[in-house]
Amino acid sequence: MSKPKLFIPGPVDVAPETYAAMGSATIGHRGADFEELYASIQPGIRQIVGTERPVFFSTSSAWGVMEGCIRNLVQKKVLNLCCGAFSDKWFGVSESCGKQAEKIQVEWGQPIDPEAVRAKLAEGGFDTVTLVHNETSTGVLNPLEEIAKVVKSFDDVMLVVDTVSSLSAMPIDFDGLGIDVLLAGVQKAIALPPGLAVFATSEAALERAAKLEDRGYYFDFLEFAKNDAKNNTPSTPAIPHLYALRERVNVMLSEGLENRFKRHEENNAMVHAWGEKHGFELLPPEGYRSKSLSCFVTPENLDQGGWIKAVIAKHGLAINGGYGKIKGKTFRISNMGNETAETMQELLDALDAELPEFLS
């Protein structure tokens, strides 16, 4: 049976051209062929991240780099900003690394308040803050710019930003905002199959890492920087994913990043309008809604599981029925990656076609 096309918030649908690129001949990773591949991706991915600094490739999911941030940066204490499944979990990961950690916890669906961050940091003792830009579990887009300003107003506090489901869907200005580490997986807006994470570090982040002696090897920022200088990676990289990343980055640059951001915004607006038509409420409040996915509150009169299954069975299109503690109570529609107004309309039409049967 053929698999449904994915409109879940990651992994998303992958283009045939991307699969084809993944099948390019395997090369040795300690030679000129690999160095060329590595270098060829840099200009494009740096533009997407909004930096003139190198972007590193980690053969891991984003969680590997998220743990790496804790191990490379936290000497004193980390403040984890928690507003959903992924940002909440980062607090647990901080503790599992044997680090001092505190959190600001808001209700799922709510954004992080920059002033709460200011108040907490003013208590002193923190040297690192973690923020999930676009909380994939709730569809909340946090006020990155405002939070960055607050964090940067404190000396020697590193700002780590997870852009897993926003990178390449929304503009990010790594250099301009003074972000210290930005990271993302590739199976969300970048539309690769999972298996690779990308991240960038500030010079200050590398200096901090140099002071931490038990930061390990696999996610050691200094190893990444040292190898990047030779257009290489510390450990054997996921070569198929780098071929695929090159292919997708080239497609993004051909489309134009501004056009790409606009397309995501417009497709997202289509989903919002569709939800409004049905009276479906978005979980996040106005002004804090992701442009790459939409998280709706499941109405009481909807058999959500039945509906989603019917859309998969009859139309071959899959949306998601909620994550973590709001599974079954919310549903999520992704507009990340390669989707167009036409493909989004196909999805919405399919959702509409099956909806009446599952409303009571």
Next chain:
Amino acid sequence: MSKPKLFIPGPVDVAPETYAAMGSATIGHRGADFEELYASIQPGIRQIVGTERPVFFSTSSAWGVMEGCIRNLVQKKVLNLCCGAFSDKWFGVSESCGKQAEKIQVEWGQPIDPEAVRAKLAEGGFDTVTLVHNETSTGVLNPLEEIAKVVKSFDDVMLVVDTVSSLSAMPIDFDGLGIDVLLAGVQKAIALPPGLAVFATSEAALERAAKLEDRGYYFDFLEFAKNDAKNNTPSTPAIPHLYALRERVNVMLSEGLENRFKRHEENNAMVHAWGEKHGFELLPPEGYRSKSLSCFVTPENLDQGGWIKAVIAKHGLAINGGYGKIKGKTFRISNMGNETAETMQELLDALDAELPEFLS
């Protein structure tokens, strides 16, 4: 320009069927489709590892799991058995995790002496030993069975074995030898593109891990075990590699593991006979020579770099010119993966054809 076929000791040549499998439709990793994929690989990969226990899939290179072993197991002190680039580096990685570490260091090309391990462990204070079964940088096959017996004769000492370039090329008996952690990358004898590692743990290893509170998340053995119970992985997995692994494991079982081991042994013997014909000396001593790759000492009268380049340019076949501090002083020929007597003969003929021009 098309890329040369790889006879380097990893990554190795990948079959078209494996690339095709990698291009299978991406699926959500928190659903039945993924659970089926995960479960379908288990019987075969367990047979290859020689265990009835689960085999975990880590989206990382082998180094990630090698670091994970240190973080999950070392409470007191680790003994790293060092005999080449990769085994030596494990000592540095142990220290980078902030752990107490000592090593037994032998000259590159020499194997580890089980009696030296016994003497060192008898000094006391160790709780973990790391061994590279088949040291890829030197072509040394260490006496795993003898070393395992020695390590198991000490109470509460964990035996960690890197089988990066031996797994599926040579028989391994995880359960029978009482190995505590066995790990391997997939881009060597398993013949996948890089981007995934596989590993198995003993019950004792999981019990030890439970006592270490700062073991982190990404390589946390208990997270792998917990998710394995649901046929899943802790973090988003490299789905393309799991499709490819399923394909290759099925091919291995069709071939029959005994036939596969025999094929590797015979192809390796071809390379040894070819070397003998030319008077090329193997770096490792008799009795400690890998069956999956051959590491020869470069004769003084051979322009090795010119020779290797000519074979690539004229025949499209690549061997390797040495690794680390023996780069240029040795050359390595892999017979891992899908190679047959015919394809090995093609390589040896190509090497022969270009050799005279580069001998002085």
